[in-house]
Amino acid sequence: SQTIHQWPATLVQPVGSPLSLECTVEGTSNPNLYWYRQAAGRGLQLLFYSVGIGQISSEVPQNLSASRPQDRQFILSSKKLLLSDSGFYLCAWRAPGLAVNEQFFGPGTRLTVL
Amino acid sequence: DQQVKQNSPSLSVQEGRISILNCDYTNSMFDYFLWYKKYPAEGPTFLISISSIKDKNEDGRFTVFLNKSAKHLSLHIVPSQPGDSAVYFCAASARRFDSSGTYKYIFGTGTRLKVLA
Numbered sequence: 623s624q625t626i627h628q629w630p631a632t633l634v635q636p637v638g639s640p641l642s643l644e645c646t647v648e649g650t651s652n653p654n655l656y657w658y659r660q661a662a663g664r665g666l667q668l669l670f671y672s673v674g675i676g677q678i679s680s681e682v683p684q685n686l687s688a689s690r691p692q693d694r695q696f697i698l699s700s701k702k703l704l705l706s707d708s709g710f711y712l713c714a715w716r717a718p719g720l721a722v723n724e725q726f727f728g729p730g731t732r733l734t735v736l
Numbered sequence: 737d738q739q740v741k742q743n744s745p746s747l748s749v750q751e752g753r754i755s756i757l758n759c760d761y762t763n764s765m766f767d768y769f770l771w772y773k774k775y776p777a778e779g780p781t782f783l784i785s786i787s788s789i790k791d792k793n794e795d796g797r798f799t800v801f802l803n804k805s806a807k808h809l810s811l812h813i814v815p816s817q818p819g820d821s822a823v824y825f826c827a828a829s830a831r832r833f834d835s836s837g838t839y840k841y842i843f844g845t846g847t848r849l850k851v852l853a
């Protein structure tokens with residue numbers, strides 16, 4: 623069966639510090655991968671998606687970047703965090719192709735920028 | 737422009753009764769709809785989905801109804817249980833018309849369901 627991992631689970635960082643959040647998926651090959659952010663009291667905002675190694679698409683301009691160095695690894699980064707980067711970050715995967723449409727989420731990372 | 741709307745931020749239901757969560761959408765290009773359940777500090781858990789070519793999909797206590805003409809879908813939980821208390825997100829997906837060959841997902845803001853024992 624497929625599983626998705628995210629770490630760390632929680633993170634408190636000062637403004638201006640760098641960020642690296644990691645997501646890995648097991649039990650599937652060539653998944654579509656996604657990074658979302660849920661701000662307090664808001665819905666899920668798509669940040670980045672990737673359909674393959676090195677292929678990253680950004681949904682909204684922001685202070686963050688993403689990379690996919692391996693097939694089942696997705697990394698969310700920032701060089702200098704802003705207060706507005708605080709939120710709950712979720713990684714999700716979806717099977718490649720068009721047959722299956724369900725997206726499955728990881729446990730999330732709670733980021734607090736002080 | 738919010739393409740997927742969950743207009744009720746919260747809902748309280750007595751245990752054993754029916755919970756009905758609603759979702760409206762504006763984009764007729766959406767071809768698949770999903771419901772997720774989310775507990776605090778956890779990732780959303782997939783519950784049930786429906787293709788736009790259907791009007792009903794049932795899985796145990798969960799049934800999703802789709803009314804394409806009204807651009808409305810609803811999730812029915814019968815009977816409701818205290819463990820169903822969570823935030824429920826509605827999501828809609830549409831095929832991306834770019835070289836990625838993947839889907840775009842738009843989420844509503846969620847409805848907090850509280851099932852009272």
